[in-house]
Amino acid sequence: KQEVTQIPAALSVPEGENLVLNCSFTDSAIYNLQWFRQDPGKGLTSLLLIQSSQREQTSGRLNASLDKSSGRSTLYIAASQPGDSATYLCAVDAGNMLTFGGGTRLMVKP
Amino acid sequence: GAVVSQHPSWVICKSGTSVKIECRSLDFQATTMFWYRQFPKQSLMLMATSNEGSKATYEQGVEKDKFLINHASLTLSTLTVTSAHPEDSSFYICSARVGEGYNEQFFGPGTRLTVL
Numbered sequence: 001k002q003e004v005t006q007i008p009a010a011l012s013v014p015e016g017e018n019l020v021l022n023c024s025f026t027d028s029a030i031y032n033l034q035w036f037r038q039d040p041g042k043g044l045t046s047l048l049l050i051q052s053s054q055r056e057q058t059s060g061r062l063n064a065s066l067d068k069s070s071g072r073s074t075l076y077i078a079a080s081q082p083g084d085s086a087t088y089l090c091a092v093d094a095g096n097m098l099t100f101g102g103g104t105r106l107m108v109k110p
Numbered sequence: 111g112a113v114v115s116q117h118p119s120w121v122i123c124k125s126g127t128s129v130k131i132e133c134r135s136l137d138f139q140a141t142t143m144f145w146y147r148q149f150p151k152q153s154l155m156l157m158a159t160s161n162e163g164s165k166a167t168y169e170q171g172v173e174k175d176k177f178l179i180n181h182a183s184l185t186l187s188t189l190t191v192t193s194a195h196p197e198d199s200s201f202y203i204c205s206a207r208v209g210e211g212y213n214e215q216f217f218g219p220g221t222r223l224t225v226l
Binding site: 032034036041042043044046049089091093096097098099100101102103 | 214
């Protein structure tokens with residue numbers, strides 16, 4: 001059974017810092033990995049999707065990497081802003097379902 | 111991009127009543143739709159997978175007689191919470207997959223259910 005773990009569970013940083021969120025998964029037989037953002041009481045916003053054949057994806061200040069063989073992905077956020085405060089979720093797709101990690105609650109302080 | 115809507119966005123009901131939540135893919139046909147539940151400060155847990163025209167596949171521990179799922183068309187799936195109880199209060203999120211295979215899932219905005 002696929003298990004997805006995100007570390008840290010919570011993170012508080014001052015504005016402007018670069019930061020890294022970690023995601024690990026137990027079964028490397030995945031089709032893709034996706035990073036989402038969730039604001040309190042809201043649905044999911046897809047940030048980046050990395051296919052299993054890819055090593056990384058970039059969108060603006062966000063960069064996600066994938067090392068399928070070691071079961072790890074990282075989400076790098078450059079020059080963090082207070083508006084980045086949210087919960088970040090990673091999810092792996094093994095073909096028939098998404099398995100989500102527990103999320104990292106990020107607070108960026110002005 | 112692909113858009114998925116949910117209705118209602120929030121609902122409050124009395125214990126013992128039934129509540130129906132709709133999930134629609136607005137600009138694409140979704141062969142498969144998924145229903146997730148999210149309790150406060152927890153992650154999303156898959157409840158069931160719904161394929162158009164066939165019975166839903168429920169995850170272990172999810173009562174299929176309590177959470178009725180209907181996927182009558184390629185753009186609409188419904189989740190009915192029957193005889194709702196306070197412990198069913200949660201955030202319900204649906205997603206839809208474009209076409210066949212293992213393509214990206216697109217998520218709805220969620221429905222907040224509160225059972226009094």
